[in-house]
Amino acid sequence: MNPKLRQWVDESVRLTKPEKIHWCDGSDAEYRGLIQLMLKDGTLIELNQQTYPGCYLHRSNPNDVARTEGLTFICTKKKDDAGPNNNWMDPAEAKAKLTKLFDGSMKGRTMYVIPYLMGPSGSAYSKVGVELTDSPYVAANMHVMTRVGKPAFDRLDRTGEFVPGLHSLADVNPERRFIMHFPEEKLVWSIGSGYGGNALLGKKCFALRLASYMAKEQGWMAEHMLIIGLTDPGGRTTYMLGAFPSASGKTNLAMMVSAFESQDYKVSTVGDDIAWLHIDDEGQLRAINPEAGFFGVVPGTNVQSNPVAMEMIRSNTIFTNVAMTPNREPWWEGIGYDAPAGTLDWQGRFWNSEMGKAAHPNSRFTTPAKACKTISPRWDDPQGVPISAIIFGSRRSSVVPLAFQSFTWKNGVLMGAGMGAETTAAATGAVGVVRRDPMAMLPFCGYTMADYFGHWLAMGKRMNKPPLIFRVNWFRKDNGGKFLWPGYGENIRVLKWILERIDGKGKARETPIGYFPTPDAIDTTGLKLAAGAMEELTALDKPGWLKGADSMKEFFDPFGSRMPKEIWYEHEQLCKRLHAF
Numbered sequence: 356m357n358p359k360l361r362q363w364v365d366e367s368v369r370l371t372k373p374e375k376i377h378w379c380d381g382s383d384a385e386y387r388g389l390i391q392l393m394l395k396d397g398t399l400i401e402l403n404q405q406t407y408p409g410c411y412l413h414r415s416n417p418n419d420v421a422r423t424e425g426l427t428f429i430c431t432k433k434k435d436d437a438g439p440n441n442n443w444m445d446p447a448e449a450k451a452k453l454t455k456l457f458d459g460s461m462k463g464r465t466m467y468v469i470p471y472l473m474g475p476s477g478s479a480y481s482k483v484g485v486e487l488t489d490s491p492y493v494a495a496n497m498h499v500m501t502r503v504g505k506p507a508f509d510r511l512d513r514t515g516e517f518v519p520g521l522h523s524l525a526d527v528n529p530e531r532r533f534i535m536h537f538p539e540e541k542l543v544w545s546i547g548s549g550y551g552g553n554a555l556l557g558k559k560c561f562a563l564r565l566a567s568y569m570a571k572e573q574g575w576m577a578e579h580m581l582i583i584g585l586t587d588p589g590g591r592t593t594y595m596l597g598a599f600p601s602a603s604g605k606t607n608l609a610m611m612v613s614a615f616e617s618q619d620y621k622v623s624t625v626g627d628d629i630a631w632l633h634i635d636d637e638g639q640l641r642a643i644n645p646e647a648g649f650f651g652v653v654p655g656t657n658v659q660s661n662p663v664a665m666e667m668i669r670s671n672t673i674f675t676n677v678a679m680t681p682n683r684e685p686w687w688e689g690i691g692y693d694a695p696a697g698t699l700d701w702q703g704r705f706w707n708s709e710m711g712k713a714a715h716p717n718s719r720f721t722t723p724a725k726a727c728k729t730i731s732p733r734w735d736d737p738q739g740v741p742i743s744a745i746i747f748g749s750r751r752s753s754v755v756p757l758a759f760q761s762f763t764w765k766n767g768v769l770m771g772a773g774m775g776a777e778t779t780a781a782a783t784g785a786v787g788v789v790r791r792d793p794m795a796m797l798p799f800c801g802y803t804m805a806d807y808f809g810h811w812l813a814m815g816k817r818m819n820k821p822p823l824i825f826r827v828n829w830f831r832k833d834n835g836g837k838f839l840w841p842g843y844g845e846n847i848r849v850l851k852w853i854l855e856r857i858d859g860k861g862k863a864r865e866t867p868i869g870y871f872p873t874p875d876a877i878d879t880t881g882l883k884l885a886a887g888a889m890e891e892l893t894a895l896d897k898p899g900w901l902k903g904a905d906s907m908k909e910f911f912d913p914f915g916s917r918m919p920k921e922i923w924y925e926h927e928q929l930c931k932r933l934h935a936f
């Protein structure tokens with residue numbers, strides 16, 4: 356037993372005072388045991404085992420259904436190191452505050468000790484974490500989302516290194532809820548929430564917030580990105596990354612089934628949420644998916660939007676906060692059929708449409724990656740996959756065109772850094788408000804984004820041939836509020852244009868913002884679009900971008916002198932080009 360691990364578990368046991376300790380081995384038997392236990396105590400509800408074998412429903416505390424960004428802190432010694440993009444608390448103060456809350460918080464409960472590996476077994480890029488939790492729901496989800504047990508111990512034996520994460524539900528009270536990160540110590544303390552991103556500490560806490568900090572120190576990158584392969588009709592596969600804010604269709608894009616009937620393009624899934632990126636000896640950027648499962652948004656999932664997920668979540672899935680029909684099947688808004696009479700909403704109440712939504716807008720599924728029909732044969736390749744393009748995307752009903760390409764890596768870094776996004780239900784707070792969400796990392800960057808942008812610039816210089824950078828927007832609306840682009844499987848047409856640009860082809864025109872596709876550059880054969888839609892989707896909204904450039908400046912200003920000069924230079928050039936246009 357690793358002495359550091361032993362000592363930390365002992366200390367945590369003394370503090371939280373659990374009744375029992377369960378060391379997780381990651382076995383199927385253990386998973387089944389956790390499910391049985393939760394069925395017994397009501398944490399899980401059995402769904403219809405004929406039609407949804409191995410599927411269960413968890414209803415969380417209604418006060419605990421999304422990430423709570425306001426209660427999430429980066430605790431560095433210096434406030435400036437956390438930056439204006441994070442809530443900050445002094446590490447000693449945070450420890451003192453949470454020590455009180457953790458004191459006896461596991462009384463009468465079992466502490467699960469969960470050793471887990473983030474990344475493929477045998478990959479030099481993978482890292483070990485250990486989570487201590489009093490939530491069997493968290494333990495079961497960690498089983499699905501990470502590689503628990505042996506793969507972690509094997510690595511731990513070799514390196515001796517792990518990231519500790521202490522988690523307790525305590526009394527699930529927002530007044531006493533904190534998600535605290537100590538990047539200098541590589542430690543997470545999370546209390547008072549059982550929700551995914553707050554409680555599955557391998558995910559946002561380790562694989563993004565702490566890992567982004569470690570990546571900066573060690574010369575790699577941890578990003579909020581999907582990883583896909585796009586195979587062309589000739590059978591050649593090109594790998595791409597996509598950074599989109601939470602609940603903006605990342606899982607749908609990652610598992611996309613091409614709706615392009617006339618042409619044989621195929622998407623394969625390497626990851627749907629997080630990418631760890633390294634530069635190899637040849638100067639090529641490579642990506643691994645640190646996770647082993649999907650924690651996807653359920654509402655809106657149907658046979659059109661994501662047929663692969665629809666099939667995948669028919670078995671061995673934990674549903675959180677969906678509705679349930681009288682036939683004990685899960686139901687959600689956008690599933691493709693009406694809720695039968697007698698459906699219970701996500702809080703277990705008899706539902707009618709006057710009560711609002713039956714499923715919570717941020718209801719989720721947890722499913723193993725290997726159950727995904729489009730999973731890439733290289734999804735757990737220890738070397739990762741070589742990356743040719745990075746796509747930034749977000750919800751914008753106006754201004755941002757369907758797609759465009761940045762001029763250079765540096766210019767692309769500004770494009771990512773200045774990305775505006777409409778907020779979604781994945782975090783508590785108002786939905787649909789435009790905020791700057793650089794690289795879709797605003798809630799997940801474990802240090803000041805001034806240094807983060809600098810790190811992006813530095814990484815670009817180390818790459819032999821940096822990936823091309825693109826911006827996409829599937830969510831553009833017309834004046835009447837109707838979507839201009841059909842999205843989902845039709846997005847393959849945009850990916851095809853991106854592939855053509857990678858190959859030095861693909862029609863484009865130069866604008867002050869970057870290379871925009873010409874209205875005929877994206878193949879629309881067989882699509883029924885409104886007249887003039889492609890013109891509108893590829894037009895330059897000069898006043899909109901001028902305002903956008905102003906709000907980028909507003910976002911960048913508080914970073915002060917720490918902001919890289921090159922970002923300001925790129926911003927200045929952008930404004931100049933816009934004014935001259």
Ligand code: SAT
Pocket residue numbers: 422550551552553558559601602650781782
């Ligand atoms: O934060 S979660 O991992 O629960 C989901 C998300 O917001 O991307």
Ligand code: MN
Pocket residue numbers: 579600601602628
């Ligand atoms: Mn996410």
